[in-house]
Amino acid sequence: MGARRATISDVAREAGVSPSTASVVFSGKTPVSTQTRARVLAAAERLGYSGPDPRAASLRTGRSGIVGVVFEEHLGDTFLDPVKTVMMDGLADAVAPLGAGLLLLRDHDPAGVGASLTTAPLDAAVLIGCSGMLRESLSVVHTRGIPVVVIEGDAGADVPRIDLDNREAQRQAASHLRSLGHERVVVLSLPIRTDWVPGWVPETAGIEIDVTRERRDGARDVFPAAPVYAAAASSIDEGLAAGRALLADPATRPTAVIAQSDLLAAGVIRAAEEAGLDVPRDLSVTGFDGIEVDGLAPYELTTLVQPAAEKGRAAGAAVAAMLDGRDAASIRFTCAFREGNTSALAPGAAPPASGPVDSGG
Amino acid sequence: MGARRATISDVAREAGVSPSTASVVFSGKTPVSTQTRARVLAAAERLGYSGPDPRAASLRTGRSGIVGVVFEEHLGDTFLDPVKTVMMDGLADAVAPLGAGLLLLRDHDPAGVGASLTTAPLDAAVLIGCSGMLRESLSVVHTRGIPVVVIEGDAGADVPRIDLDNREAQRQAASHLRSLGHERVVVLSLPIRTDWVPGWVPETAGIEIDVTRERRDGARDVFPAAPVYAAAASSIDEGLAAGRALLADPATRPTAVIAQSDLLAAGVIRAAEEAGLDVPRDLSVTGFDGIEVDGLAPYELTTLVQPAAEKGRAAGAAVAAMLDGRDAASIRFTCAFREGNTSALAPGAAPPASGPVDSGG
DNA sequence: GAGAAACGTCGAATCGATTCGACGGAGGCC
DNA sequence: GGCCTCCGTCGAATCGATTCGACGTTTCTC
Numbered sequence: 001m002g003a004r005r006a007t008i009s010d011v012a013r014e015a016g017v018s019p020s021t022a023s024v025v026f027s028g029k030t031p032v033s034t035q036t037r038a039r040v041l042a043a044a045e046r047l048g049y050s051g052p053d054p055r056a057a058s059l060r061t062g063r064s065g066i067v068g069v070v071f072e073e074h075l076g077d078t079f080l081d082p083v084k085t086v087m088m089d090g091l092a093d094a095v096a097p098l099g100a101g102l103l104l105l106r107d108h109d110p111a112g113v114g115a116s117l118t119t120a121p122l123d124a125a126v127l128i129g130c131s132g133m134l135r136e137s138l139s140v141v142h143t144r145g146i147p148v149v150v151i152e153g154d155a156g157a158d159v160p161r162i163d164l165d166n167r168e169a170q171r172q173a174a175s176h177l178r179s180l181g182h183e184r185v186v187v188l189s190l191p192i193r194t195d196w197v198p199g200w201v202p203e204t205a206g207i208e209i210d211v212t213r214e215r216r217d218g219a220r221d222v223f224p225a226a227p228v229y230a231a232a233a234s235s236i237d238e239g240l241a242a243g244r245a246l247l248a249d250p251a252t253r254p255t256a257v258i259a260q261s262d263l264l265a266a267g268v269i270r271a272a273e274e275a276g277l278d279v280p281r282d283l284s285v286t287g288f289d290g291i292e293v294d295g296l297a298p299y300e301l302t303t304l305v306q307p308a309a310e311k312g313r314a315a316g317a318a319v320a321a322m323l324d325g326r327d328a329a330s331i332r333f334t335c336a337f338r339e340g341n342t343s344a345l346a347p348g349a350a351p352p353a354s355g356p357v358d359s360g361g
Numbered sequence: 362m363g364a365r366r367a368t369i370s371d372v373a374r375e376a377g378v379s380p381s382t383a384s385v386v387f388s389g390k391t392p393v394s395t396q397t398r399a400r401v402l403a404a405a406e407r408l409g410y411s412g413p414d415p416r417a418a419s420l421r422t423g424r425s426g427i428v429g430v431v432f433e434e435h436l437g438d439t440f441l442d443p444v445k446t447v448m449m450d451g452l453a454d455a456v457a458p459l460g461a462g463l464l465l466l467r468d469h470d471p472a473g474v475g476a477s478l479t480t481a482p483l484d485a486a487v488l489i490g491c492s493g494m495l496r497e498s499l500s501v502v503h504t505r506g507i508p509v510v511v512i513e514g515d516a517g518a519d520v521p522r523i524d525l526d527n528r529e530a531q532r533q534a535a536s537h538l539r540s541l542g543h544e545r546v547v548v549l550s551l552p553i554r555t556d557w558v559p560g561w562v563p564e565t566a567g568i569e570i571d572v573t574r575e576r577r578d579g580a581r582d583v584f585p586a587a588p589v590y591a592a593a594a595s596s597i598d599e600g601l602a603a604g605r606a607l608l609a610d611p612a613t614r615p616t617a618v619i620a621q622s623d624l625l626a627a628g629v630i631r632a633a634e635e636a637g638l639d640v641p642r643d644l645s646v647t648g649f650d651g652i653e654v655d656g657l658a659p660y661e662l663t664t665l666v667q668p669a670a671e672k673g674r675a676a677g678a679a680v681a682a683m684l685d686g687r688d689a690a691s692i693r694f695t696c697a698f699r700e701g702n703t704s705a706l707a708p709g710a711a712p713p714a715s716g717p718v719d720s721g722g
Numbered sequence: 723g724a725g726a727a728a729c730g731t732c733g734a735a736t737c738g739a740t741t742c743g744a745c746g747g748a749g750g751c752c
Numbered sequence: 753g754g755c756c757t758c759c760g761t762c763g764a765a766t767c768g769a770t771t772c773g774a775c776g777t778t779t780c781t782c
Contacts, residue, residue, distance in 0.1 A: 005506055007768055018732045023770060030771095033730060050504040054482040055420045056768035059737050064416060065480060066427070066464065075453045079440045092436045092465065101481055103427065104453065104463045119426060120462055121415035121482065143411040145366055236655045270658075294597045294655055297631075368738055379762045384740055391741095394760060417738030420767050 006047040015043035026052055064121040067095050067319055070105045070137055071128055072194065081234055081263070082291040083308045084128070087151070090309035091126065094316020098323065100124075122146055124319045129153055129211065147322035149315050152211055160318045160328040162311050166211055169304040169335035170218025173286045174258060176302070176337065178222050181349025182256040182284060187219045187228045188242050188268060190260045198242060201228040215260045215288065231264055236293070239267015247275045247283070255283065255346045262287035262303055266296050269342065280344035290338060300340035307333050367408040376404035387413055425482040428456050428680055431466045431498055432489055433555065442595055442624070443652040444669045445489070448512070451670035452487065455677020459684065461485075483507055485680045490514055490572065508683035510676050513572055521679045521689040523672050527572055530665040530696035531579025534647045535619060537663070537698065539583050542710025543617040543645060548580045548589045549603050549629060551621045559603060562589040576621045576649065592625055597654075600628015608636045608644070616644065616707045623648035623664055627657050630703065641705035651699060661701030668694050 012022035017036060024030045025040040032040075043049075058064040069091065071078045078084050092102055103120055117125065117140045125141050127134060129152040138155055141148045150161045177185060192201055193208040207213040216228055229246060231238040239259065246268070247253055259265035265287030272283050279285055279299065287293075290305025311333060318328035345351060373383035378397060385391045386401040393401075404410075419425040430452065432439045439445050453463055464481055478486065478501045486502050488495060490513040499516055502509045511522045538546060553562055554569040568574035573591070580587055590607060592599040600620065607629070608614050620626035626648030633644050640646055640660065648654075651666025672694060679689035706712060 008770095009768080019768095020733075020770075020772095021731055024731090027770075031730070036730080048504055050501070051479055052770090053420075053768055054480055055416070055423070055425060056737090057770075058482060059414075059416045059420045059739090059768080060770045062416070062737075064482060066482075068462075075446075075450050079446045079449070080443075082441075085436075085440045088440070089436045092467075096467075099480070101429075101477075102465045104465065106453075106457075116462075118412055119415055119460070121419060121425060121427075140411070143409055266655075294627075369740095370738080380739080381741075381763075382761055385761090388740075392760070397760080413740090414738055417767090418740075420738080420769090421740045423767080 006044075006049040008049070008052060011040060011044045011047055011049050014047055015040045023052070058121060064123055065098075065100045066103050066120070066122055067098075067100045067316075068103045068105045068117065068120055068122040068125040069128065070117065070125060072106070075104060075106070077233065083261075083289050083306070086291070086308040087128075087312040087315075090312025090314075091316050092312075093309075094313040095319060098316075098320050100319075117141055118144075124148065124323060126151065126315050126319065127153060127155070129209075147319065149318040149322070149328065151311060151315055154210060160322075161330045162314050162318065163330075163332055164211075164306055164311075165332055165334050166214035167218040167221070169306075169337070170215040170258070170260075170288065171221045172218075172335075172337045173288075173302070173304055174219045174222035176339070177256045177258065177284060177286065177343060180256075180284065180343060181346035183223075183346065184252075184254045185219075185223045185226045185256045185258060186246055186254040187216055187226050188239070188246065188257050188259040188264050189216055189228050189230045190234055190264075191232055192230045196230055196232055198230065198232045198238065198245075201230050212260065219258045226258070234261040234263050236263050236267040236270065239264035240270050241267070243268035243271025244274070247271055247277065253283075256343070257283065257285050259285060260288050262289040262291050262293050262301055265301055265303065265342070266293045266299075269296070269299060280342050282347060284343040284346070286343055288335075290336070299342050301338075302340040302343040303338055304335040305338050306335045367405075367410040369410070369413060372401060372405045372408055372410050375408055376401045384413070419482060425484055426459075426461045427464050427481070427483055428459075428461045428677075429464045429466045429478065429481055429483040429486040430489065431478065431486060433467070436465060436467070438594065442622075444622075444650050444667070447652070447669040448489075448673040448676075451673025451675075452677050453673075454670075455674040456680060459677075459681050461680075478502055479505075485509065485684060487512065487676050487680065488514060488516070490570075508680065510679045510683075510689065512672060512676055515571060521683075522691045523675050523679065524691075524693055525572075525667055525672075526693055526695050527575035528579035528582070530667075530698070531576040531619070531621075531649065532582045533579075533696075533698045534649075534663070534665055535580045535583035537700070538617045538619070538645060538647065538704065541617075541645065541704060542707035544584075544707065545613075545615045546580075546584045546587045546617045546619060547607055547615040548577055548587050549600070549607065549618050549620040549625050550577055550589050550591045551595055551625075552593055553591045557591055557593055559591065559593045559599065559606075562591050573621065580619045587619070595622040595624050597624050597628040597631065600625035601631050602628070604629035604632025605635070608632055608638065614644075617704070618644065618646050620646060621649050623650045623652050623654050623662055626662055626664070626703070627654045627660075630657070630660060641703050643708060645704040645707070647704055649696075651697070660703050662699075663701040663704040664699055665696040666699050667696045 008022050009019045012019040022040050025032050025037050124147045127150045134153050150159055152163050190212045192212050219226055231242045257268050259268055265285050268285050269279050272279050277283050287301040287303035290303050314331050321328040369383050370380045373380040383401050386393050386398050485508045488511045495514050511520055513524050551573045553573050577589055592603045618629050620629055626646050629646050630640050633640050638644050648662040648664035651664050675692050682689040
């Protein structure tokens, strides 16, 4: 009954060796004779000892084998986004060899309690696209002296970051549309800040979320006057709702929509179908991300393929480096333009003189 | 530079109090005079002390604030399944008030290293549908003396489990189909074991995965001779591939497919469309889960709606209870039958005498 | 055969905080 | 005014493992 769990000292005593020797048997950091090892293991078996207590070990070694991943949203919302899912997978792969696991953290802790950056035993932290609370999270992590890497966000000079050439990539898609003769183009953007209600973005409004701003800028490089309609999230449903709004008035209807995510683009295509428009004949739509959107067949989005898994892996590698005492470089990944069948000549436009776009090669 | 991080003793010394008092200021477990608190906080501020080291605290208290969630698959595969995603969300909600976070763990650790059940500082563990490694995981957890909850899996008598009335629910859908006159019915099942290659399941084959077996049994209660074709995973793509196989030969083609997940069902519907069949006129399809399948409109699946978020929350509640020293009861949730527009009278069948099914009320 | 190197084991210090019984002083009661 | 209570603070023990220099033995080398 009152059976306190066995400790390594108990095992050592049972095996007739010192605690240090027993410890070494489990950690393997120092050679131990075969018979000693066997004796210790047998003693452990007898006592039902299942290896060193991770809590005690982590106090001594200063390592817990835990990498925190900080999201700003509900987990459910996060994992609805295939890009994040794939990225997490890459991240998990990359930290596994470190002997580390991923701890899910929300930086906007509703209750005030809850495992958080402040109280979790972390070796390192990965912040994902948290533009809002980013500064706050960073300062917590910083005063705790925990290595940190940021994916898709600006964290200041000395924090390695992993991001994309959002602006350049989006510019490429926009050029593609321009070369197809499009002029009435609308940008359907991701939220411009957290808790954004879908709608047109006033020119005077600041765009707090980096990704959104960068992609918008890329589109504006080509279409300086393109209005921006921001959705509340990246999903087919949001895209559908936004698409309905954008396509409602035939008089002002755009000939092309530059969506900032594939899911939004898919929603716009559905909205177009609803409105009796043919994609791409009546409306061109471009996406962003390059994921497989279920249920979109036979459409293949014209989109920018981002290396999501690579991003995750790079973040993991950066964490590994910092844990090793080396310092990690920031990495900027490049998206690949992929032409699908959702973009075509603008209605009434003449075919372009040259190739449609500087898409590759 | 050699700036060692400040400890609580440093803070105490700086504030002119004892370490115990300083500790209490941060934990709030004992009343402290306002001025003492202020002095300690000021000292902490001065020294850049960001609160007690979680590692040390967890050694002393025996609590780490971490709940492990064990999957058997790749994270990416797991989160592809909306049911799991939603469940995780419920779980996250339920453990947050405990001050706990979720640590993602794969029980089948490829490298042998990697944070695992054995080495992570866990307060409790939640095992999800891991039928294969389940026993092994359980024994690890058990010798470590960690409370554990199992979702969708049999873990023996003294482990609380959260699951569904899979068999009864599936039987309900099958009855529905029978009452519509269907006789040539095929079960499109989830994998029958890990690493399963899609194909017909021989009658002699054992079904290792509980969910798969229970749902099959439910279907067999109504259609004892229904053949079973098992997919390799729950996804639209897998459903599509399976659907193609099932519908290939017009001579043997079923009039109804009982799919064990909504995603599989969606894939079958796509396959039917490809084959020029009308759903539900030529083919009825039922799903399981009751999630929103993107891109399936205008179809609304006839399916069994399971309370996924509730399951997660229940698991969290069970964990909370066990951490409190109470013991947690097993819970079996009930699915709700929902008739959509993907099931109809079997081709050439007479309308049923009574209502179509004992669906509710 | 003497000295050196190699190998395995041991001791003792240490990681940083928490906890609980003890203790001292201030205020209340009779 | 003396005694009792209450409240806040302090000491010291403890949580369980790791680490590294020291210390025999044994084996190898010249």
